[in-house]
Amino acid sequence: MDERTRTEAKRRASESAVEAVSDGDVVGLGSGSTAEHAIRILGDRVDSGLDIVGVPTSFQAREVAIEVGIELTTLDETDGHIDVTIDGADQFVGADLIKGGGAAHAREKIVASATDELVIVVDETKRADVLDEPVPLEVLPDARTTAAAAVEELGGDPILRRAERKSGPVVTDNGNLLFDCDFGAIDDPTALATDLATLPAVVEHGLFPAFADVIHVGTTGGVDIVEP
Incomplete structure (x- = not known):
């Protein structure tokens, strides 16, 4: 298309x-x-x-x-x-x-x-037949390193979202940073949503089960x- x-x-x-x-x-x-x-x-x-x-x-x-x-x-x-x-x-x-x-x-x-x-x-x-897009994760700026490590422990690959027309990362309307977290095929969105929501300093994730x-x-x- x-x-x-x-x-x-x-x-x-x-x-x-x-x-x-x-x-x-x-x-x-x-x-x-x-x-x-x-x-x-x-x-x-x-x-x-x-x-x-x-x-x-x-x-x-x-x-x-x-x-x-x-x-x-x-x-x-x-x-x-x-x-x-x-x-x-x-x-x-x-x-x-x-x-x-x-x-x-x-x-x-x-x-x-x-x-x-x-x-x-x-x-x-x-x-899609299965959710497999990277999951956006909004985090407090001071927690960038610890949040990324926590996502990796859950099996995800967190990539800090970079701005396209400015130097540095994307900043949300709330003043926070974003990771795009690749978990591959997500067989249980509800379980992953719960895991992400409990990570310290995570403001919100992009799973809407x-x-x-x-x-x-x-x-x-x-x-x-x-x-x-």
């Missing part, structure tokens, strides 16, 4: 996914290129009279939402409740996800955990709706 075809597939998936949003909803606004399509489509619907408020999961999501005229709020202001969240994923198998390619998985997981329905939008390149309620998969011919 070339880049143009992927972009079209992402847009189709997003157009399908936003149908889950109703008037009066509090909507979690995901991060990344596919979620951006969904935010922009929601903005068009707001222009046409849809009444929603959004909870952004990143600086990027906030910027796009403001640009398209979506009113924003916070989890505190909604008493920790979100009706529906639309977000992307780097890979999925059933309801299990790997997220964090955009370095926003900590806030994405907080929002996803507070939502009644997590709607995932992806193109078909994100579908059994999180997705419905997945809209953009294909070359339309949209597959997967309900795990």
Whole structure:
């Protein structure tokens, strides 16, 4: 699937996914290129009279939402409740996800955990038989060395994520560093998620086991709706 075809597939998936949003909803606004399509489509619907408020999961999501005229709020202001969240994923198998390619998985997981329905939008390149993408791991800067050693003890290969257009590493919206941790094929995402969550100084990992309620998969011919 070339880049143009992927972009079209992402847009189709997003157009399908936003149908889950109703008037009066509090909507979690995901991060990344596919979620951006969904935010922009929601903005068009707001222009046409849809009444929603959004909870952004990143600086990027906030910027796009403001640009398209979506009113924003916070989890505190909604008493920790979100009706529906639309977000992307780097890979999925059933309801299990790997997220964090955009370095926003900590806030994405907080929002996803507070939502009644997590709607995932992806193109078909994100579908897999087993999770095997590197797992993003957000860690406190002072724990870079010890966190890497702990990941290695779990059988992973941690690579510090480097910025593409600046010297040094990627820094998250929370001011932390990121490792991309290759564990090969992940046969038990829930067990690995638990192991990673218990490591000292880990802020959050990119495994989202059994999180997705419905997945809209953009294909070359339309949209597959997967309900795990």
